[in-house]
Amino acid sequence: xxxxxxxxxxxxxxAIYHLSNGGASGVSTNSLADTMQTKPATVSDMLRKLSGKKxxxxxKYKGVNISEQGQQHxxxxxxxxxxxxxxxxxxxxxxxxxxxxxxxxxxxxKSPQLVEKLDAFLGYPTMDPHGDPIPDTHGHFNxxxxxxxxxxxxxEKGVLTCVVSDDxxxxxxxxxxxxxxxxxxxxxxxxxxxxxxxxxVENGEILYLSSQTVNQLSLTKFA
Amino acid sequence: xxxxxxxxxxxxxxAIYHLSNGGASGVSTNSLADTMQTKPATVSDMLRKLSGKKxxxxxKYKGVNISEQGQQHxxxxxxxxxxxxxxxxxxxxxxxxxxxxxxxxxxxxKSPQLVEKLDAFLGYPTMDPHGDPIPDTHGHFNxxxxxxxxxxxxxEKGVLTCVVSDDxxxxxxxxxxxxxxxxxxxxxxxxxxxxxxxxxVENGEILYLSSQTVNQLSLTKFA
DNA sequence: ATTTATTTTTAGATTGATCTAAATATTTAT
DNA sequence: ATAAATATTTAGATCAATCTAAAAATAAAT
Numbered sequence: 001x002x003x004x005x006x007x008x009x010x011x012x013x014x015a016i017y018h019l020s021n022g023g024a025s026g027v028s029t030n031s032l033a034d035t036m037q038t039k040p041a042t043v044s045d046m047l048r049k050l051s052g053k054k055x056x057x058x059x060k061y062k063g064v065n066i067s068e069q070g071q072q073h074x075x076x077x078x079x080x081x082x083x084x085x086x087x088x089x090x091x092x093x094x095x096x097x098x099x100x101x102x103x104x105x106x107x108x109x110k111s112p113q114l115v116e117k118l119d120a121f122l123g124y125p126t127m128d129p130h131g132d133p134i135p136d137t138h139g140h141f142n143x144x145x146x147x148x149x150x151x152x153x154x155x156e157k158g159v160l161t162c163v164v165s166d167d168x169x170x171x172x173x174x175x176x177x178x179x180x181x182x183x184x185x186x187x188x189x190x191x192x193x194x195x196x197x198x199x200x201v202e203n204g205e206i207l208y209l210s211s212q213t214v215n216q217l218s219l220t221k222f223a
Numbered sequence: 224x225x226x227x228x229x230x231x232x233x234x235x236x237x238a239i240y241h242l243s244n245g246g247a248s249g250v251s252t253n254s255l256a257d258t259m260q261t262k263p264a265t266v267s268d269m270l271r272k273l274s275g276k277k278x279x280x281x282x283k284y285k286g287v288n289i290s291e292q293g294q295q296h297x298x299x300x301x302x303x304x305x306x307x308x309x310x311x312x313x314x315x316x317x318x319x320x321x322x323x324x325x326x327x328x329x330x331x332x333k334s335p336q337l338v339e340k341l342d343a344f345l346g347y348p349t350m351d352p353h354g355d356p357i358p359d360t361h362g363h364f365n366x367x368x369x370x371x372x373x374x375x376x377x378x379e380k381g382v383l384t385c386v387v388s389d390d391x392x393x394x395x396x397x398x399x400x401x402x403x404x405x406x407x408x409x410x411x412x413x414x415x416x417x418x419x420x421x422x423x424v425e426n427g428e429i430l431y432l433s434s435q436t437v438n439q440l441s442l443t444k445f446a
Numbered sequence: 447a448t449t450t451a452t453t454t455t456t457a458g459a460t461t462g463a464t465c466t467a468a469a470t471a472t473t474t475a476t
Numbered sequence: 477a478t479a480a481a482t483a484t485t486t487a488g489a490t491c492a493a494t495c496t497a498a499a500a501a502t503a504a505a506t
Contacts, residue, residue: 006462029484029485030482038463038465039465040484042463044485048485092337094336094340102332102334102337105332111324111328114311117317121315252453253454267456268494284454284455
């Protein structure tokens with residue numbers, strides 16, 4: 001349970017967690033190499049190591065799945081990452097596009113006491129500044145009834161509840177458009193050929209969002 | 224100026240800074256090996272490396288001195304360490320004996336913006352929970368007129384302004400005696416042979432402090 | 447001042463994280 | 477179903493941080 005992982009091992013575990021929660025089961029070596037910005041050969045080595053520590057289920061050439069133990073560990077790292085992001089935005093007044101990089105460092109600080117005290121100080125927040133849920137001490141969290149914006153039909157209305165990507169450029173772009181968590185919008189048109197969407201934002205403004213943008217947004221429907 | 228140092232390099236630099244500010248000039252390889260809990264051979268390698276980065280002045284067999292640049296870097300790490308300690312004690316309500324280890328990790332987080340915002344949030348504190356001064360952005364700090372308790376004469380009075388060591392056992396012991404920063408005390412007797420001291424604390428209590436304890440305390444005299 | 451003891455450095459090996467190039471396995475296409 | 481393309485792993489090298497053992501320099505002692 002209290003396995004000491006290196007900074008690097010933790011980052012791989014996190015990547016495996018995220019990839020296997022995005023696209024079903026069996027994460028490929030190449031996709032991992034991609035997100036870890038490294039070479040497949042390096043990934044193979046690391047998979048053997050993490051497998052030895054029972055954090056993942058791994059068979060050569062068959063892809064990798066995170067184990068129960070690995071998932072718990074990953075969730076604790078994610079918990080720390082998101083709590084620190086709340087701290088940085090709510091307490092230190094960073095902008096939401098500036099905190100990801102710093103939280104990437106802070107998430108590796110090892111002190112269970114620190115996490116619990118930080119959580120208490122922040123008032124047990126349930127989501128980070130981008131709308132991602134914060135797992136509790138036991139790794140539990142609940143996601144509200146949110147759907148990808150791309151699944152919305154013309155005429156439907158939703159509140160922005162989550163921005164999937166941490167890319168500062170996206171976040172700054174949304175700032176410019178005055179779109180933030182909680183912003184209400186109505187889908188006016190969907191362009192078939194490029195996936196772009198025409199929306200009306202709560203202040204009455206009409207915006208055109210590209211598919212790249214739309215794919216990073218998640219909304220909760222309302223009447 | 225903006226040299227990227229590894230976690231390890233930063234720790235060596237900090238150790239060199241502390242050692243060369245304690246015992247004059249020319250820190251020895253062995254003393255460094257001692258404080259870094261490693262072997263002299265390892266230290267030699269690291270000194271060659273830090274010397275190459277102009278952070279120290281080093282001649283083989285002649286001991287090491289920190290350079291201006293190295294000192295600036297060390298002071299920034301110390302600044303971060305002490306600011307985080309204030310955060311942990313004042314904001315998260317850790318006890319003063321619990322924070323050193325955690326701050327040892329936090330001091331390596333790389334983000335100049337974070338340090339400045341943390342400093343502002345904490346209200347620009349000038350000392351950490353153990354009474355050590357916090358350098359400002361430019362590495363400047365001032366120490367009050369404080370003297371080692373061992374230099375006090377019988378009959379003199381002082382306020383505790385600094386506990387030199389971070390050892391949790393010492394800090395817990397002081398807690399038990401109800402001695403904290405700001406505690407006033409009067410030297411009643413000094414035992415020649417073992418360096419122990421009989422003191423009267425502000426609440427009227429009479430205590431006997433061993434030389435080990437006395438050597439870690441620094442007081443400011445008052446009438 | 448020469449010998450002895452201590453300190454410091456160098457040489458050579460190990461471990462973790464990485465790389466490139468080569469080998470092997472799997473998947474896809476014809 | 478076999479060949480071609482793609483994905484993955486292994487082999488062998490490198491770099492940083494460490495170690496032990498041996499060599500070299502300095503300091504201490506007689």
